[in-house]
Amino acid sequence: MKIDILAIGAHPDDVELCCAGTILRHIAMGKKVGILDLTRGELGTRGSASLRKKEAAAAAKILGVTFRDNLGMMDGAFSNDSKHQIEVIKKIRQYKPELVLCNTIRDRHPDHGRASSLVSEACFYSGLPKITSSHNGKSQQSWRPKAVYHYVQDRYIQPDFVIDVSPYFKLKMKAVMAFSSQFYSSRSKEPSTPISSKNFLDFVQARMRDLGREIGVDYAEGFTVERRPGITNLFDLT
Numbered sequence: 001m002k003i004d005i006l007a008i009g010a011h012p013d014d015v016e017l018c019c020a021g022t023i024l025r026h027i028a029m030g031k032k033v034g035i036l037d038l039t040r041g042e043l044g045t046r047g048s049a050s051l052r053k054k055e056a057a058a059a060a061k062i063l064g065v066t067f068r069d070n071l072g073m074m075d076g077a078f079s080n081d082s083k084h085q086i087e088v089i090k091k092i093r094q095y096k097p098e099l100v101l102c103n104t105i106r107d108r109h110p111d112h113g114r115a116s117s118l119v120s121e122a123c124f125y126s127g128l129p130k131i132t133s134s135h136n137g138k139s140q141q142s143w144r145p146k147a148v149y150h151y152v153q154d155r156y157i158q159p160d161f162v163i164d165v166s167p168y169f170k171l172k173m174k175a176v177m178a179f180s181s182q183f184y185s186s187r188s189k190e191p192s193t194p195i196s197s198k199n200f201l202d203f204v205q206a207r208m209r210d211l212g213r214e215i216g217v218d219y220a221e222g223f224t225v226e227r228r229p230g231i232t233n234l235f236d237l238t
Contacts, residue, residue, distance in 0.1 A: 003066055004031040006097035006145075008088075010115035011041040011075065012056040013179040017204060018151035019101050020063060020172040021165025022221050027064050028168075035060060035068040036091055038115055039075040046190045047181030059178035062171065076111060080118040088122035090133045093140040100145045104153040105224060108194075112153055120226065123148050149223040152207075154194075159222025161229070162211045164238075166218040169208065176204070 005026055009015040015035050023033050037056065042049040060068035071087050078084050102119040103112040125131050127144025134140055152159055165172065177183065184198050194200065211220035215238055231237065
């Protein structure tokens, strides 16, 4: 299966919170987008791995992605090493994305920065023919995405570019709320967390409004780059 964009998150809900609007915009453009979660989020204070799996499936249906996959790495315990890199490499070679979206380069949650470096390095190594891998018993060909973009998460990192997602804000938030176990509910008896506070979703909206304000739109999502992007003409910039 060949796709255009592979959005990768350390935990189910990372992608929805940070780049679901971007995903929706590109699907509306006719692009094929897939989601890959590295872990099941089993260390999350609220909910459970099995519940997060159901929530992730519901969110994927809302977004209309081509597929959602999970590598089942240990939440809080995966490393940026050859063992974990090869698992990501197999998925990159299987789906052959042109672009990869992944976790922020550093953040409050240590899994996010670690996932960022793991995915970034795996994308590079995936392009080396001498690193061998297989899928369903068949050898895979090398494949390197054209670019890796890191979405901004909890800690504010100045983005290198932002994408207008104003038309998709409501649908993005619907996908986010598919992970209802993680967010505020007056009926919940579970312990509180930084993202289950009453004002967390207000923060998500405020961040998007702030990024949108910089380009004169209602809502935007921000990304950092690993290398300087090129454009064909000045009118590509707004």
